Amino acid sequence: GKRIMITAGPTYEKIDPVRFIGNYSSGKMGFALAEECARRGAEVTLIAGPVNVQCTMNNVQRVDVESCQQMYDAAVHAFPQMDAAILCAAVADFRPAEVADQKIKRVGKTMDIHLVPNPDIAAELGRMKREGQTLVGFALETNDEQQNAQHKLEKKNLDFIVLNSLRNEGTCFKSDENQISIISRKAKKDYDKKAKADVARDIIDELVKNLS
Ligand code: C5P
Numbered sequence: 001g002k003r004i005m006i007t008a009g010p011t012y013e014k015i016d017p018v019r020f021i022g023n024y025s026s027g028k029m030g031f032a033l034a035e036e037c038a039r040r041g042a043e044v045t046l047i048a049g050p051v052n053v054q055c056t057m058n059n060v061q062r063v064d065v066e067s068c069q070q071m072y073d074a075a076v077h078a079f080p081q082m083d084a085a086i087l088c089a090a091v092a093d094f095r096p097a098e099v100a101d102q103k104i105k106r107v108g109k110t111m112d113i114h115l116v117p118n119p120d121i122a123a124e125l126g127r128m129k130r131e132g133q134t135l136v137g138f139a140l141e142t143n144d145e146q147q148n149a150q151h152k153l154e155k156k157n158l159d160f161i162v163l164n165s166l167r168n169e170g171t172c173f174k175s176d177e178n179q180i181s182i183i184s185r186k187a188k189k190d191y192d193k194k195a196k197a198d199v200a201r202d203i204i205d206e207l208v209k210n211l212s
Contacts, residue, residue, distance in 0.1 A: 004037045005082045006030050007089035009049035011068045016100035025090035027051030032200040034060050047074045068092050068118040075121050084134040087122045126157030134159045134210040142166045149183050159210050160184040182206050
């Protein structure tokens with residue numbers, strides 16, 4: 001009966017009508033989380049960037065978006081009605097300052113694209129968060145993992161953060177497996193590498209402890 005919002009997948013930031021800046025996120029972890037929540041009887045709002053994964057559960061309402069700004073608008077709109085949000089999306093930190101309305105032609109030897117910062121959805125929801133709401137973030141790190149994750153937990157006002165490291169081979173992007181640590185203000189717990197569906201179960205077990 002809880003209402004849970006999940007962001008998943010990458011964002012695409014348009015350069016011109018045929019090109020974008022994106023990343024390798026598949027959306028698999030976010031979709032596994034949505035299915036696990038739905039399986040346990042939650043009403044799920046799944047805000048998905050451009051992905052090739054399907055969700056067949058009928059208590060998952062899927063909202064498809066492309067850019068960070070669209071994901072931000074959808075998330076800020078939905079969050080006040082939620083008991084919890086899990087921010088699993090790999091959001092682009094920057095976007096092109098201008099989007100060309102025609103395909104950019106090859107001219108000259110080099111090319112520059114001027115980028116401007118995107119809004120931080122997690123940080124905004126952290127500011128909006130009210131008593132009784134739980135906010136969960138993800139951190140994908142290549143170095144100083146724990147320190148960076150702890151810093152994000154505090155800066156974005158999260159209740160806990162799921163850390164995955166690119167140092168763990170065969171995990172993260174595109175993979176069907178993941179190896180995580182869960183960091184809260186009080187504790188850090190390390191988990192074995194397992195299928196994303198099983199990782200989702202561990203994360204939702206932790207979330208349930210936070211829900212009133
Ligand atoms: O700062 P960093 O991008 O590493 O933080 C990761 C966390 O913040 C993830 O939970 C991600 O979904 C979220 N995030 C966001 N909006 C952004 C950037 C990151 O919600 N613009």
